[in-house]
Amino acid sequence: MQRFSSIWFKIGIGVALIVVAAVLPLLAINIPGILPGPTYTPGTLSMLAYAMLIAALALSYHLLFGVGGMLSFGHALFFAAGAYGLAVMMRLLAPQVPESAVFLIAIILTLGLAVAVGNLVGALALRVTGISFAMVTLAFAQAFNVLVRRNTGGLTGGEEGVTVPVNFLPDALVGVLNTRNLYWLALAILVIAYLVCVWVQNSRLGHVLAATRENELRVRVLGLRPYTVRLFVFAVAGVLAAVAGIGFVLLQSGATPRITIADFTLTLLVIVVLGGVGYRWGAIVGGIVYTILDQRLSALASSGWIQSLPDVLRIPLSEPLFILGMLFVLVVMFAPGGIAGLAKTLTTRSAKGVRTMDVKASANGQ
């Protein structure tokens, strides 16, 4: 009975959060210092939508790293494949198919591409494990980065990147006034990513995956095949990342090679660890907190009082990535559970005496 109500309680909180997030564009909430303006303004909505897409991407990385223990340094590849895929497909399809169908067919083809690339890269990379796996994924992402920057086939636009051909998009997704539609789209993508994570983690496959992370040999001895399970999850995470990439390219009406570089994947790693490895909502909170911090720290850097500081303080404080990087180092060293881990410690401590301490073994490989 206790367990039953606890599940409904969690679902209730989840639904309530989604409803609150969904009505934000209709309200005028202003949080100075965190949001750039009231919540109905396109600028704020665009930032929040970006944060939610990064959160969705972080969830897909959580599936790989947090659940599957696969330390990939090439996850940006799939995000970029979604973003570049949609823009390039739309350009290629435009002369061939009816105008109204271009968008839909391009999305289907991009998803198909993501499935294919996910399986191909996964099939090759998963033949090795550990650091070598990380290096192979890094190498594939690097190869994609080179292809994109070279303006392969005159399609990827080199350093300038690609733009989405606006006249083939549904009207509801075009223009500053329709930013709220893009915001809702981003929210939908985040919810989908979350539900897919729940589904995978609670399935038998998810249990085998977690078991493989903890002790691969034992899983093999039980007669199960870690490779197949890992490959499936690698492909699922790839497709989820591509979906987030599609949302990204629509939101920004284009993509640049910035999203294909290794640093972008490292940022994802930072987000997942900051939020708490192994916690779904940790990945979401990490993604949103990171994005907002990144944006607000940049704004803070150009503010007057920082500019008037002596160089020793001004230079580190005006580099958001320096602050975030050091914050990350501190979290890894002193709070290995990240934000979610800290929250869990606090709630467990307050509930001490009522229940027995439920100390979850930290979800990091060791």
Next chain:
Amino acid sequence: MSTILLLLITGVGLGALYFLVASGLSLIYGLMGVLNFAHGSFLTLAGFLGWEVGRRVSDGTWAGLLIGMLVGIATGAIAAAITELVFIRKLYNRHIEQVLVTVGLGLATVALFEGIWGSDPIRIAKPAWLGQTTNILGANIPNDRWLLIGCAALVLGLIVLFLKKTKYGLIIRAGVENRTMVTALGIDVRRAFTIVFAIGGAAAGLGGVLASVYYGQVAAHQGTSLLIYAFIVTVIGGLGSLSGAAIAAVLVAVIQQFANFYLGGTGDLAVVLALAAVLLVKPTGLLGKKTTH
């Protein structure tokens, strides 16, 4: 013929640069199981400090360059030793966390360098001879390649001497082979960790100053972009193998030069394909042993 010779020697020169970065990475991984993402930052910092000191003493002369190199070596060694003592040692035996800390340090320090020296590359002056070429059998070889090859060969020789002839070298070699056994014999391997980090940092620091000579500029992202190639070299050569790193460095750089020239600038792609091929055929790399980490 002269084109092939030119590509071959410039390839070896670039390989020398890769080796300076990869040797430290490989030693550190072999002994401690840490893939050091902050290694590129040691290189960049040494490049910047070496340039700052060198140009103040005597800009664009051999004396300035030599002092720059010494400053670079010292900077790399000190930065690496501090990283090991302050960050890595606290996370002893937790490999994933150690990698994560170096990732964070790498990101943070590059941002810091951008803040101090700006994000645009800075052109540097070098001794006139290094900008000229030497004619060997009809091929005009840029002279800075000789400097790179000479330095890398010297570093390789010194590291091998250190590993074979000194007490700590012995401990490090034994530790790479079987760390548990070394610890069980009552030897404190932690001092060896710091030494390995310092040696790797010194090599990377020298690499940083030489990279600025090679590219003719210093930039905040110089280390990071070299680091990716160094990773590839380390993995192809076999993690933990110094000779593997040396062979792979030359191999990777030569492949890169040839593909760039004959296959329309696809050098980067060829390197990645080489990595994928090697890992699929021999996952431990060319000279790697079975990893126990």
